[in-house]
Amino acid sequence: MSLLVLAAIALAGWMWWTGRLQRVTGQDAVAIGVGLLGLILLAKGKPLLGVAPALLTGLYALWRFNRGEKERKSREIPPGPMDVAEARALLGVDEHADAEAIRAAHRRLIALTHPDRGGTEALARKINAARDVLLRHHGEK
Structure with a gap:
């Protein structure tokens, strides 16, 4: 050959x-x-x-x-500041969710939309930012 x-x-x-x-x-x-x-x-x-x-x-x-x-x-999703309501809507948690529920929702969502599984990096960044915003709002991180 x-x-x-x-x-x-x-x-x-x-x-x-x-x-x-x-x-x-x-x-x-x-x-x-x-x-x-x-x-x-x-x-x-x-x-x-x-x-x-x-x-x-x-x-x-x-x-x-x-x-x-x-x-x-x-x-791609344009980056920008995210408020708490938008972060809750993205992760699908209510206003009474504790830190563990936020982390569980983040893990579930990122597993479905991770770039290695066909999602985009921009969406993964947005999901991570939503988790960070909610944990900061909750008083952890």
């Missing part, structure tokens, strides 16, 4: 190992397959057949990356 094909397989393995392939769609899988086919054809000495699939896969990857950046920026 060609060094280029081995590098592509190693890159795909690294992406799978680090969890970067969690959000791969069917289109992404087809593009990866077409790109590997193009690389194999290039490695076998058939540049006329291999250049087009490899080039199309590269263009698809650039398009997908740019689209992903735009989606990530649109999901």
Whole structure:
């Protein structure tokens, strides 16, 4: 096999190992397959057949990356000061909640929306800020 094909397989393995392939769609899988086919054809000495699939896969990857950046920026929550009522609403606790109930609500919510599980970092920061505001208001921290 060609060094280029081995590098592509190693890159795909690294992406799978680090969890970067969690959000791969069917289109992404087809593009990866077409790109590997193009690389194999290039490695076998058939540049006329291999250049087009490899080039199309590269263009698809650039398009997908740019689209992903735009989606990530649109999901971010703008930072700002948070009042106690907003923090209670975000964590889903009432005004009589003690520190342990606040921490439990925070743990439950952050487990669902953590960036490692598909949430955004901005949302995790907002949830953490809500916990801090409520604990400070409650007199702890």
